[in-house]
Amino acid sequence: MTAHDTHAATAERAWGQLREIVLGGNERRKEVVDALGMSFFRIKALRRIARGPLTLRELAEQLLTDRPYATLVVDDLAGRGLVERTANPADRRSKIVSVTPAGKELAARAERILGTPPPALLALPAEDLAELERITSRLATYGS
């Protein structure tokens, strides 16, 4: 960062590097797809459901897809015994999708793979890592 550097320019550089670090390791994506034997999209759905029960409508919104396809994906996951639909007492039109024990286990396996920090991060000096964690905490809670 030079003396003439602006806040925006520094942010752009940091942002580019952040994207490279996170998106660069797309082998991780392939690894989890192979390990779970399903598409990354379905893994994302499973992980979302494992975080807590939700309606199909909510699931569709969070996956940025439409309700028909959410139905199909949940059918698939249910067919694998990973999730199940239960009645919603508050609204009998909707259904609650929740994770089964088997689904919870598989979701945890996915989280373990995806949540493993890359070597570069582990190689950081302790002070830098602590500082990074402090700043990302601030970023992650922005607006809340």
Place this chain on the structure above:
Amino acid sequence: MTAHDTHAATAERAWGQLREIVLGGNERRKEVVDALGMSFFRIKALRRIARGPLTLRELAEQLLTDRPYATLVVDDLAGRGLVERTANPADRRSKIVSVTPAGKELAARAERILGTPPPALLALPAEDLAELERITSRLATYGS
């Protein structure tokens, strides 16, 4: 971070937050797809070609796909007038794919959209942003 926190635990937390920050804003993805009128995968191919000419084989490797599909994607991009194939003097079996002026412009547009830092990043105090940029620089150059 507590006094009992390990290096690995801190790294995991930082990694999770980094992923959330970068992957959380998937609207950006939709935005660039709508703006360019092509799939994210093809946009990725175009951006890669715009960074510098390369053979189809190399393109396939970098996109983590196979050569037949790389051929198809390049056909598509060429049909849109965004890239072109030229002979490779060094090896007449292969062809070099390079970007046209129109393709360069479109790729730059994609970079502009994808490279725009999220509000949370811009909202960081100047010291934190500078510190973050310093650390991400280190991460991005790890191993080189």
Place this chain on the structure above:
DNA sequence: TTAAATCATTGGAGATGTACAACTATCTGT
């Protein structure tokens, strides 16, 4: 010089996602 390997391409099978339209059951507001 010949055999094997590599490059881009064509073709085809099938999984995966996206986008609509329409239907039933149910809820909400009047």
Place this chain on the structure above:
DNA sequence: ACAGATAGTTGTACATCTCCAATGATTTAA
């Protein structure tokens, strides 16, 4: 009670992507 909105589902059409097999042109290795 009634009209309109909403939830999940079914169905269809299509774009996209992955995976595999095979071919002609060219390079590399024996």
